[in-house]
Amino acid sequence: MTLQAEGLSAGYPSRGTVLDEVSVSLTAGERTVLLGANGSGKTTLLGCLSGAIVPTGGVVSIDGVPLQHSRHGLSDHRRRVQLVLQDPDDQLFSADVTQDVSFGPLNLGLSEDEARDRVVEALDLLGVSHLSERATHQLSYGEKKRVAVAGAVAMRPSHLLLDEPTAGLDPDGVEDMLTAIARLEAHGTTVTMATHDVDLALAWGTSAVVVTGGRTRQGPVADLLGDPVLVAAAHLRTPWPLELAARLGWAERPRGLEDVTRLLARP
Protein backbone atom coordinates (compact mmCIF):
# COMPACT_ATOMS: atom_id res chain seq x y z
CA MET A 1 0.00 0.00 0.00
CA THR A 2 1.51 3.31 -1.06
CA LEU A 3 0.60 6.53 0.72
CA GLN A 4 1.31 9.50 -1.50
CA ALA A 5 1.14 13.26 -1.57
CA GLU A 6 1.24 14.88 -5.00
CA GLY A 7 1.57 18.61 -5.64
CA LEU A 8 0.62 19.14 -2.01
CA SER A 9 0.42 22.69 -0.66
CA ALA A 10 -0.43 23.57 2.91
CA GLY A 11 -0.15 26.47 5.32
CA TYR A 12 -1.86 28.49 8.00
CA PRO A 13 -3.60 31.87 7.69
CA SER A 14 -1.23 33.45 10.23
CA ARG A 15 1.91 31.84 8.73
CA GLY A 16 1.21 31.62 5.01
CA THR A 17 2.44 28.77 2.84
CA VAL A 18 4.46 26.08 4.62
CA LEU A 19 4.52 23.40 1.92
CA ASP A 20 4.54 24.45 -1.71
CA GLU A 21 3.51 21.74 -4.17
CA VAL A 22 5.49 18.91 -2.62
CA SER A 23 5.33 15.27 -3.60
CA VAL A 24 6.15 12.38 -1.31
CA SER A 25 5.68 8.65 -1.65
CA LEU A 26 5.61 6.27 1.31
CA THR A 27 5.83 2.75 -0.04
CA ALA A 28 4.87 -0.29 2.02
CA GLY A 29 7.94 -1.85 3.61
CA GLU A 30 10.09 1.29 3.29
CA ARG A 31 11.36 3.03 6.40
CA THR A 32 11.02 6.68 5.56
CA VAL A 33 12.61 9.38 7.68
CA LEU A 34 11.36 12.94 7.49
CA LEU A 35 14.08 15.50 8.10
CA GLY A 36 14.23 19.28 8.22
CA ALA A 37 14.86 22.25 10.47
CA ASN A 38 12.48 23.35 13.21
CA GLY A 39 9.45 24.91 11.56
CA SER A 40 10.26 23.55 8.09
CA GLY A 41 6.90 21.75 7.84
CA LYS A 42 7.44 18.10 8.85
CA THR A 43 4.49 18.00 11.23
CA THR A 44 2.36 19.83 8.70
CA LEU A 45 3.26 17.23 6.07
CA LEU A 46 2.46 14.36 8.47
CA GLY A 47 -0.82 16.08 9.34
CA CYS A 48 -1.77 16.28 5.66
CA LEU A 49 -0.80 12.64 5.05
CA SER A 50 -2.91 11.54 8.04
CA GLY A 51 -5.91 13.59 6.96
CA ALA A 52 -5.76 15.80 10.07
CA ILE A 53 -4.81 18.87 8.04
CA VAL A 54 -6.67 19.82 4.89
CA PRO A 55 -4.16 20.90 2.23
CA THR A 56 -4.70 24.08 0.26
CA GLY A 57 -3.75 22.25 -2.92
CA GLY A 58 -2.75 18.87 -4.29
CA VAL A 59 -3.83 15.37 -3.39
CA VAL A 60 -3.13 12.75 -0.74
CA SER A 61 -3.90 9.25 -1.96
CA ILE A 62 -3.61 5.60 -1.03
CA ASP A 63 -2.76 3.34 -3.95
CA GLY A 64 -3.92 6.10 -6.27
CA VAL A 65 -7.31 6.62 -4.59
CA PRO A 66 -7.58 10.25 -3.40
CA LEU A 67 -8.38 10.99 0.22
CA GLN A 68 -11.79 12.66 0.59
CA HIS A 69 -12.06 15.01 3.57
CA SER A 70 -15.63 13.94 4.22
CA ARG A 71 -16.60 12.20 7.47
CA HIS A 72 -16.70 8.84 5.70
CA GLY A 73 -13.49 9.50 3.72
CA LEU A 74 -11.54 10.48 6.82
CA SER A 75 -12.83 7.57 8.86
CA ASP A 76 -11.78 5.21 6.07
CA HIS A 77 -8.34 6.88 5.85
CA ARG A 78 -7.75 6.66 9.62
CA ARG A 79 -8.26 2.91 9.58
CA ARG A 80 -5.21 2.73 7.36
CA VAL A 81 -3.08 5.71 8.36
CA GLN A 82 -2.42 6.79 11.92
CA LEU A 83 -0.39 9.75 13.14
CA VAL A 84 1.25 9.89 16.57
CA LEU A 85 2.07 13.43 17.67
CA GLN A 86 5.42 14.38 19.14
CA ASP A 87 4.03 15.32 22.55
CA PRO A 88 2.12 12.39 24.10
CA ASP A 89 0.14 14.84 26.25
CA ASP A 90 -1.52 16.01 23.02
CA GLN A 91 -2.67 12.44 22.41
CA LEU A 92 -3.53 10.86 25.77
CA PHE A 93 -6.79 12.14 27.19
CA SER A 94 -8.45 9.20 28.97
CA ALA A 95 -8.02 8.50 32.68
CA ASP A 96 -6.20 5.20 32.34
CA VAL A 97 -4.10 3.39 29.77
CA THR A 98 -6.62 0.71 28.76
CA GLN A 99 -9.36 3.30 28.35
CA ASP A 100 -7.08 5.45 26.24
CA VAL A 101 -5.87 2.70 23.92
CA SER A 102 -9.41 1.31 23.49
CA PHE A 103 -10.81 4.70 22.46
CA GLY A 104 -9.97 4.31 18.77
CA PRO A 105 -11.23 0.73 18.37
CA LEU A 106 -14.49 1.53 20.22
CA ASN A 107 -14.87 4.58 18.02
CA LEU A 108 -14.58 2.30 15.01
CA GLY A 109 -17.68 0.53 16.31
CA LEU A 110 -15.91 -2.61 17.48
CA SER A 111 -17.43 -4.60 20.35
CA GLU A 112 -16.01 -4.36 23.88
CA ASP A 113 -14.41 -7.80 23.40
CA GLU A 114 -12.83 -6.89 20.08
CA ALA A 115 -11.59 -3.60 21.48
CA ARG A 116 -10.08 -5.41 24.48
CA ASP A 117 -8.24 -7.78 22.13
CA ARG A 118 -6.87 -4.80 20.21
CA VAL A 119 -5.70 -3.15 23.44
CA VAL A 120 -3.95 -6.31 24.64
CA GLU A 121 -2.24 -6.71 21.26
CA ALA A 122 -1.18 -3.04 21.00
CA LEU A 123 0.18 -2.84 24.56
CA ASP A 124 2.06 -6.09 24.01
CA LEU A 125 3.60 -4.84 20.74
CA LEU A 126 4.75 -1.66 22.46
CA GLY A 127 6.08 -3.60 25.45
CA VAL A 128 3.82 -1.74 27.90
CA SER A 129 1.32 -4.44 28.95
CA HIS A 130 2.37 -3.90 32.57
CA LEU A 131 0.99 -0.35 32.37
CA SER A 132 -2.55 -1.33 31.34
CA GLU A 133 -4.19 -0.33 34.64
CA ARG A 134 -2.12 2.79 35.23
CA ALA A 135 -3.44 6.34 35.23
CA THR A 136 -2.15 8.10 32.12
CA HIS A 137 -1.10 11.23 34.03
CA GLN A 138 1.17 9.13 36.28
CA LEU A 139 3.23 7.67 33.44
CA SER A 140 6.79 8.76 32.74
CA TYR A 141 7.41 10.65 29.50
CA GLY A 142 8.86 7.55 27.80
CA GLU A 143 5.94 5.40 28.96
CA LYS A 144 3.49 8.02 27.71
CA LYS A 145 5.17 8.04 24.31
CA ARG A 146 4.86 4.27 23.93
CA VAL A 147 1.25 4.26 25.18
CA ALA A 148 0.43 7.01 22.66
CA VAL A 149 1.87 4.82 19.88
CA ALA A 150 -0.15 1.86 21.25
CA GLY A 151 -3.32 3.95 20.85
CA ALA A 152 -2.56 4.36 17.16
CA VAL A 153 -1.47 0.73 16.76
CA ALA A 154 -4.82 -0.45 18.20
CA MET A 155 -6.38 0.89 14.98
CA ARG A 156 -4.21 -1.65 13.10
CA PRO A 157 -3.09 0.89 10.47
CA SER A 158 -1.01 -0.11 7.45
CA HIS A 159 0.96 3.15 7.76
CA LEU A 160 2.06 4.57 11.07
CA LEU A 161 3.37 8.14 11.01
CA LEU A 162 5.46 9.00 14.06
CA ASP A 163 6.42 12.60 14.80
CA GLU A 164 9.77 12.48 16.61
CA PRO A 165 9.14 9.20 18.43
CA THR A 166 12.56 9.20 20.12
CA ALA A 167 12.75 12.89 21.08
CA GLY A 168 13.16 13.43 24.81
CA LEU A 169 13.86 9.75 25.54
CA ASP A 170 16.96 8.50 27.37
CA PRO A 171 19.16 5.89 25.58
CA ASP A 172 17.17 2.96 27.02
CA GLY A 173 13.93 4.69 26.07
CA VAL A 174 15.18 5.15 22.49
CA GLU A 175 16.15 1.47 22.36
CA ASP A 176 12.73 0.40 23.71
CA MET A 177 10.95 2.57 21.14
CA LEU A 178 13.05 1.22 18.25
CA THR A 179 12.49 -2.37 19.43
CA ALA A 180 8.75 -1.72 19.55
CA ILE A 181 8.85 -0.18 16.06
CA ALA A 182 10.67 -3.26 14.75
CA ARG A 183 7.90 -5.45 16.22
CA LEU A 184 5.27 -3.32 14.47
CA GLU A 185 7.15 -3.67 11.19
CA ALA A 186 7.32 -7.44 11.66
CA HIS A 187 3.52 -7.25 12.00
CA GLY A 188 3.32 -5.61 8.57
CA THR A 189 3.05 -1.95 9.56
CA THR A 190 4.98 0.56 7.48
CA VAL A 191 6.56 3.14 9.77
CA THR A 192 7.53 6.68 8.81
CA MET A 193 9.19 8.95 11.32
CA ALA A 194 10.09 12.61 11.56
CA THR A 195 13.33 13.07 13.47
CA HIS A 196 16.09 15.58 14.15
CA ASP A 197 18.54 12.76 14.82
CA VAL A 198 20.49 12.44 11.56
CA ASP A 199 22.58 9.52 12.88
CA LEU A 200 19.40 7.60 13.72
CA ALA A 201 17.92 8.55 10.33
CA LEU A 202 20.92 7.06 8.52
CA ALA A 203 21.06 3.91 10.64
CA TRP A 204 17.30 3.26 10.63
CA GLY A 205 15.86 4.68 7.42
CA THR A 206 15.81 3.33 3.90
CA SER A 207 14.29 6.42 2.33
CA ALA A 208 14.45 10.06 3.37
CA VAL A 209 12.33 13.11 2.74
CA VAL A 210 14.11 16.38 3.43
CA VAL A 211 11.86 19.41 3.87
CA THR A 212 13.42 22.79 3.17
CA GLY A 213 12.11 26.13 1.95
CA GLY A 214 8.62 24.73 1.49
CA ARG A 215 9.82 22.01 -0.86
CA THR A 216 10.81 18.37 -0.39
CA ARG A 217 13.47 16.07 -1.77
CA GLN A 218 13.10 12.31 -1.43
CA GLY A 219 15.72 9.65 -2.00
CA PRO A 220 17.97 7.10 -0.29
CA VAL A 221 19.02 8.42 3.14
CA ALA A 222 22.76 8.25 2.45
CA ASP A 223 22.32 10.12 -0.86
CA LEU A 224 20.46 13.01 0.73
CA LEU A 225 22.42 13.22 3.99
CA GLY A 226 25.64 12.76 2.00
CA ASP A 227 24.84 15.86 -0.06
CA PRO A 228 26.56 18.78 1.74
CA VAL A 229 24.61 21.42 -0.19
CA LEU A 230 21.26 19.94 0.80
CA VAL A 231 22.43 19.32 4.37
CA ALA A 232 23.43 22.98 4.72
CA ALA A 233 20.27 24.28 3.05
CA ALA A 234 18.10 22.17 5.35
CA HIS A 235 20.11 23.17 8.47
CA LEU A 236 20.94 19.54 9.13
CA ARG A 237 24.25 17.92 10.03
CA THR A 238 26.11 15.20 8.17
CA PRO A 239 25.74 11.90 10.11
CA TRP A 240 29.05 10.92 11.70
CA PRO A 241 29.55 7.70 9.63
CA LEU A 242 29.24 9.71 6.40
CA GLU A 243 31.51 12.44 7.75
CA LEU A 244 34.12 9.84 8.68
CA ALA A 245 33.85 8.11 5.29
CA ALA A 246 34.31 11.45 3.50
CA ARG A 247 37.38 12.35 5.58
CA LEU A 248 38.98 8.94 5.01
CA GLY A 249 38.09 8.95 1.31
CA TRP A 250 35.99 5.78 1.45
CA ALA A 251 33.80 5.09 -1.55
CA GLU A 252 31.40 2.98 0.51
CA ARG A 253 29.00 4.85 2.78
CA PRO A 254 28.65 3.25 6.22
CA ARG A 255 25.32 3.54 8.04
CA GLY A 256 26.62 3.05 11.56
CA LEU A 257 29.22 1.63 13.91
CA GLU A 258 29.03 -1.93 12.56
CA ASP A 259 29.65 -0.82 8.98
CA VAL A 260 32.52 1.42 10.11
CA THR A 261 34.10 -1.42 12.11
CA ARG A 262 33.83 -3.74 9.11
CA LEU A 263 35.37 -1.16 6.77
CA LEU A 264 38.22 -0.43 9.20
CA ALA A 265 38.97 -4.16 9.42
CA ARG A 266 39.42 -4.46 5.65
CA PRO A 267 42.87 -5.71 4.66
Ligand SMILES: Nc1ncnc2c1ncn2[C@@H]1O[C@H](COP(=O)(O)OP(=O)(O)OP(=O)(O)O)[C@@H](O)[C@H]1O
Ligand atom coordinates in the same frame (compact mmCIF):
# COMPACT_ATOMS: atom_id res chain seq x y z
N1 LIG B 1 -1.69 25.72 13.86
C1 LIG B 1 -0.78 26.56 13.36
N2 LIG B 1 -1.10 27.85 13.14
C2 LIG B 1 -0.18 28.71 12.62
N3 LIG B 1 1.06 28.37 12.26
C3 LIG B 1 1.42 27.09 12.47
C4 LIG B 1 0.52 26.12 13.02
N4 LIG B 1 1.16 24.93 13.09
C5 LIG B 1 2.40 25.14 12.61
N5 LIG B 1 2.55 26.43 12.24
C6 LIG B 1 3.74 27.03 11.64
O1 LIG B 1 4.02 26.32 10.44
C7 LIG B 1 5.44 26.14 10.26
C8 LIG B 1 5.74 24.65 10.13
O2 LIG B 1 5.46 24.03 11.39
P1 LIG B 1 5.63 22.48 11.59
O3 LIG B 1 5.18 22.18 12.98
O4 LIG B 1 5.00 21.75 10.47
O5 LIG B 1 7.22 22.33 11.48
P2 LIG B 1 8.17 21.15 11.92
O6 LIG B 1 9.13 20.93 10.80
O7 LIG B 1 7.38 19.97 12.34
O8 LIG B 1 8.91 21.80 13.17
P3 LIG B 1 9.63 21.12 14.46
O9 LIG B 1 10.85 20.42 13.95
O10 LIG B 1 9.98 22.32 15.29
O11 LIG B 1 8.63 20.21 15.11
C9 LIG B 1 6.10 26.81 11.46
O12 LIG B 1 6.48 28.12 11.07
C10 LIG B 1 4.99 26.89 12.50
O13 LIG B 1 5.14 28.00 13.36
